[in-house]
Amino acid sequence: MARFYLHVxxxxxxxxxxxxxxxxxxxxxxxxxxxxxxxxxADEAKAGRLNLDGRIEIADEHGxxxxxxxxxxxxxxRRAAGRRGGT
Amino acid sequence: xxxxxxxxxxxxxxxxxxxxxxxxxxxATQRDLPADRTFIREGEELDTSTxxxxxxxxxYKDLRDGSRQxxxxxxxxxxxxxxxxxxxxxxxxxxTLTPCRVALFPHARLKEITETLPHLTRMLWxxxxxxxxxxxxxxxxxxxxxxxxxxxxxxxxxxVRLGLIGLAQEADYALPLTQAELGECLGLTxxxxxxxxxELRERGLMEFRGHEVRILDLAGLxxxxxxxxxxxxxxxxxx
Numbered sequence: 313m314a315r316f317y318l319h320v321x322x323x324x325x326x327x328x329x330x331x332x333x334x335x336x337x338x339x340x341x342x343x344x345x346x347x348x349x350x351x352x353x354a355d356e357a358k359a360g361r362l363n364l365d366g367r368i369e370i371a372d373e374h375g376x377x378x379x380x381x382x383x384x385x386x387x388x389x390r391r392a393a394g395r396r397g398g399t
Numbered sequence: 400x401x402x403x404x405x406x407x408x409x410x411x412x413x414x415x416x417x418x419x420x421x422x423x424x425x426x427a428t429q430r431d432l433p434a435d436r437t438f439i440r441e442g443e444e445l446d447t448s449t450x451x452x453x454x455x456x457x458x459y460k461d462l463r464d465g466s467r468q469x470x471x472x473x474x475x476x477x478x479x480x481x482x483x484x485x486x487x488x489x490x491x492x493x494x495t496l497t498p499c500r501v502a503l504f505p506h507a508r509l510k511e512i513t514e515t516l517p518h519l520t521r522m523l524w525x526x527x528x529x530x531x532x533x534x535x536x537x538x539x540x541x542x543x544x545x546x547x548x549x550x551x552x553x554x555x556x557x558x559v560r561l562g563l564i565g566l567a568q569e570a571d572y573a574l575p576l577t578q579a580e581l582g583e584c585l586g587l588t589x590x591x592x593x594x595x596x597x598e599l600r601e602r603g604l605m606e607f608r609g610h611e612v613r614i615l616d617l618a619g620l621x622x623x624x625x626x627x628x629x630x631x632x633x634x635x636x637x638x
Contacts, residue, residue: 327593329590331593345590347590348590351591
């Protein structure tokens with residue numbers, strides 16, 4: 313087990329994780345990050361907006377960034393070809 | 400030992416000296432428990448009810464994949480399982496979140512209270528009704544409130560509940576919970592809780608750092624949460 317910190321960076325700024333979590337490895341931390349992103353985006357979608365320009369930086373206990381998970385990597389986004397968003 | 404319980408009950412109705420004494424003698428023993436100890440397990444046969452004297456305790460249920468829902472938080476003065484007096488086994492687990500002191504009330508002694516002290520019995524009944532009212536409000540949060548609103552709501556609720564037992568100031572209180580545990584109360588991931596706390600801070604409503612809650616704008620926080628304290632039944636009246 314090791315301690316990982318999941319810092320969220322998106323349109324609203326940077327939310328540093330000061331608490332961290334004990335996890336088996338970086339892969340488990342990445343899974344946590346993906347779940348976290350999905351939970352944040354689900355809430356945004358309910359409010360009728362979706363900002364995919366964010367990322368989670370996973371830091372180890374020394375503060376070194378070991379992985380970066382872009383928000384859009386947490387979702388499989390499908391759209392019909394040629395379709396344009398917006399109104 | 401029953402001081403917090405008395406504060407909680409006396410906020411809602413009078414408790415006579417005889418009733419206070421009956422509660423005191425109904426305690427068989429006290430125990431100290433370390434943090435993160437599941438001390439009552441789903442399905443186990445129970446012949447005592449547990450009063451929380453000091454610390455924080457939760458009721459929780461887990462899914463097979465390990466995801467956990469905390470269904471209730473208990474503060475000092477709460478019975479964590481007064482309902483086991485009639486249920487005799489629970490459909491959920493009960494765990495300490497911090498080091499705790501608890502007092503054990505054998506069901507046989509609670510039975511004596513129900514047979515001899517009708518008003519005190521009603522006060523105990525009131526406290527399980529209050530648990531149910533809080534549960535309904537959490538259900539509203541989990542089902543309908545946004546992440547921001549339900550997080551704000553939980554902090555509003557705990558300010559009142561801890562205030563009743565002298566553990567919260569007007570705008571500050573200690574809350575030794577991790578963001579992961581908050582997430583388990585709110586149906587959010589720890590990452591999302593962190594992000595939501597940041598938003599509450601940026602809006603100038605409250606801060607939660609190092610297990611300390613500091614409310615910066617109570618009216619604003621209550622507005623975001625749609626917090627109304629009616630479900631906490633704070634009126635002092637004969638019951």
